[in-house]
Amino acid sequence: MIQSLIKREQKRQDTKINMIASENMVSKNVLKAMGSCFTNKYAEGYPSARYYAGNEIVDCVEEYACDLAKKLFLCEHANVQPHSGSQANQAAYMAILKPGDTILSMSLDAGGHLTHGASVSQAGQIYKIVQYGLDANGVIDYAGIEKLAKSTKPKLIVAGGSAYSLVIDFERISKIAKSVEAYFMVDMAHFAGLVAAGFYPNPCKFADIVTSTTHKTLRGPRGGIILCREELAKAVDKAVFPGVQGGPLVHIIAAKAVCFEEALQPTFKTYIKNVIDNTAYLCKKLQESGIKMICNGTQTHLFLIDLTDTDKTGAQVSQDLEDKFGIIVNKNKIFNDKRSAKETSGIRVGCAFITNNKKVDKNVLEEIADCFKTVILGTSAPKIKLLKKVFK
Numbered sequence: 001m002i003q004s005l006i007k008r009e010q011k012r013q014d015t016k017i018n019m020i021a022s023e024n025m026v027s028k029n030v031l032k033a034m035g036s037c038f039t040n041k042y043a044e045g046y047p048s049a050r051y052y053a054g055n056e057i058v059d060c061v062e063e064y065a066c067d068l069a070k071k072l073f074l075c076e077h078a079n080v081q082p083h084s085g086s087q088a089n090q091a092a093y094m095a096i097l098k099p100g101d102t103i104l105s106m107s108l109d110a111g112g113h114l115t116h117g118a119s120v121s122q123a124g125q126i127y128k129i130v131q132y133g134l135d136a137n138g139v140i141d142y143a144g145i146e147k148l149a150k151s152t153k154p155k156l157i158v159a160g161g162s163a164y165s166l167v168i169d170f171e172r173i174s175k176i177a178k179s180v181e182a183y184f185m186v187d188m189a190h191f192a193g194l195v196a197a198g199f200y201p202n203p204c205k206f207a208d209i210v211t212s213t214t215h216k217t218l219r220g221p222r223g224g225i226i227l228c229r230e231e232l233a234k235a236v237d238k239a240v241f242p243g244v245q246g247g248p249l250v251h252i253i254a255a256k257a258v259c260f261e262e263a264l265q266p267t268f269k270t271y272i273k274n275v276i277d278n279t280a281y282l283c284k285k286l287q288e289s290g291i292k293m294i295c296n297g298t299q300t301h302l303f304l305i306d307l308t309d310t311d312k313t314g315a316q317v318s319q320d321l322e323d324k325f326g327i328i329v330n331k332n333k334i335f336n337d338k339r340s341a342k343e344t345s346g347i348r349v350g351c352a353f354i355t356n357n358k359k360v361d362k363n364v365l366e367e368i369a370d371c372f373k374t375v376i377l378g379t380s381a382p383k384i385k386l387l388k389k390v391f392k
């Protein structure tokens with residue numbers, strides 16, 4: 001049964017046009033490491049300090065993965081055990097905060113993540129959450145962060161998000177954090193690949209603690225990491241295990257190491273540059289046709305379409321794109337959205353996945369743009385020639 005479902009899913013991934021900004025396609029070697037015998041091993045603890053025997057080879061894997069993460073992101077300490085981005089964030093908070101402490105973070109509808117303190121998340125229930133948003137241009141409201149930091153005296157300021165398309169000014173937020181003696185954390189889950197390739201400022205230069213997923217632009221296995229300076233290393237490790245997790249997923253740690261090896265190669269730089277170029281090109285084509293963007297554009301692997309001037313909801317647009325053209329996107333709330341999360345007034349679009357397909361070029365992107373225009377603006381049905389050949 002499962003074998004046939006795997007085949008069906010592979011076909012779906014090969015033939016649909018996946019523009020979900022948080023997804024990517026791993027290499028055969030990453031996939032191989034995930035499916036390796038390391039899945040059979042228990043390894044509670046850390047290298048040379050395990051609570052299970054038989055970990056001499058596992059220790060080499062974890063040490064190697066940590067060394068590569070440190071080399072890739074130029075940081076002093078790396079913990080590669082978090083099972084996911086959410087658990088990385090949970091552990092990062094636990095390392096530096098006490099229940100009831102105040103976190104100042106970006107709200108969900110401004111592009112932040114659930115784990116940054118939404119009321120339904122664990123963080124929202126354990127900590128006191130104050131949230132910042134966007135200014136009139138759709139840019140992070142840095143002046144608002146400063147004001148809120150001064151008035152609420154948070155213990156932690158969080159930057160980073162799931163649907164923000166511009167480069168974040170880490171230096172500015174870090175200065176604000178210092179001025180109120182708060183820790184500064186960056187969740188680089190979305191743009192970690194851009195950081196690794198040198199196309200986005202490295203948050204490790206500015207933040208006390210950096211969390212990430214490894215499966216978005218970084219193009220690795222599903223999982224999380226935490227990076228920090230040596231002085232927070234012990235607290236971070238303790239928070240991951242035994243704080244929020246039990247045994248690490250050693251097969252995933254092995255796959256993270258393969259992903260870091262790949263991200264250190266010049267070919268990864270080329271891939272990320274192509275992701276950014278493709279995203280910018282598609283975004284520009286849509287803007288030229290009159291489609292509105294939050295932040296008025298993009299500097300990253302994603303952009304957020306603003307549908308408020310149209311008669312369409314995000315839910316309708318995403319359904320139509322899939323039904324008519326096989327294009328898969330997320331409906332996404334926009335800042336101060338009047339619609340619910342089920343309907344939304346936004347569509348999040350990313351090019352990390354499709355850029356793995358070497359046949360995706362400007363002509364292909366123009367056909368994709370025409371599909372969006374048909375669905376959002378009601379223009380006549382596009383002539384689909386290339387898409388059928390490229391995604392078959």
Ligand SMILES: Cc1ncc(COP(=O)(O)O)c(C=O)c1O
Pocket residue numbers: 022083084085086087089112113115160161162187188189190213223224
């Ligand atoms: C910014 C950010 N942080 C954390 C996460 C959570 O990652 P995971 O789904 O691996 O728990 C996400 C996932 O979408 C994210 O976008």
